[in-house]
Amino acid sequence: MTKVQLAGALALMLVDRVACATTCNLTIEANDMMQYNLHELAVSADCPDIEVTLRHSGKLQAKVMGHDWVLARTSDVSGIINGGMAAGLAHDFLPANDRRIIAATKVVGGGETATIKFNSSALEEGASYTFFCTAPGHASVMRGRFVFGATKRVAQAGK
Numbered sequence: 400m401t402k403v404q405l406a407g408a409l410a411l412m413l414v415d416r417v418a419c420a421t422t423c424n425l426t427i428e429a430n431d432m433m434q435y436n437l438h439e440l441a442v443s444a445d446c447p448d449i450e451v452t453l454r455h456s457g458k459l460q461a462k463v464m465g466h467d468w469v470l471a472r473t474s475d476v477s478g479i480i481n482g483g484m485a486a487g488l489a490h491d492f493l494p495a496n497d498r499r500i501i502a503a504t505k506v507v508g509g510g511e512t513a514t515i516k517f518n519s520s521a522l523e524e525g526a527s528y529t530f531f532c533t534a535p536g537h538a539s540v541m542r543g544r545f546v547f548g549a550t551k552r553v554a555q556a557g558k
């Protein structure tokens with residue numbers, strides 16, 4: 400291998416690692432207007448662990464405009480929301496020990512951040528998943544599609 404080829408190979412390895420890092424770690428923002436900044440999140444099926452960070456970019460307190468980020472199968476969303484409403488803010492608007500919840504952050508207020516890390520073995524490629532906020536009334540707008548495994552890998556040069 401010449402020096403130039405070696406440098407090229409190293410660069411490709413770096414690009415690959417960066418691509419994976421951006422795919423497996425997601426950041427989403429929520430604000431004082433009851434909105435997420437994204438309506439779709441996608442991760443590659445070869446992410447062993449997925450990390451989602453929710454950042455509340457607003458100023459209002461959690462008891463007024465708190466948000467969380469919850470992931471479930473689309474068919475389970477309304478059941479979890481109803482259970483969360485009954486649980487209340489003290490329990491982060493989440494029904495206790497609910498196996499339908501694949502991942503969930505705590506509720507955050509303005510300026511706060513919460514991160515949740517979970518294993519992708521809980522996910523099935525091609526299934527319909529939705530992320531949403533369980534604060535009462537929020538999920539009518541605060542929801543989006545979570546795509547697992549449909550992302551195309553960046554073209555791999557040299558193969």
Ligand SMILES: [Cu+2]
Pocket residue numbers: 429433464465466467532533534537541
């Ligand atoms: Cu919310």
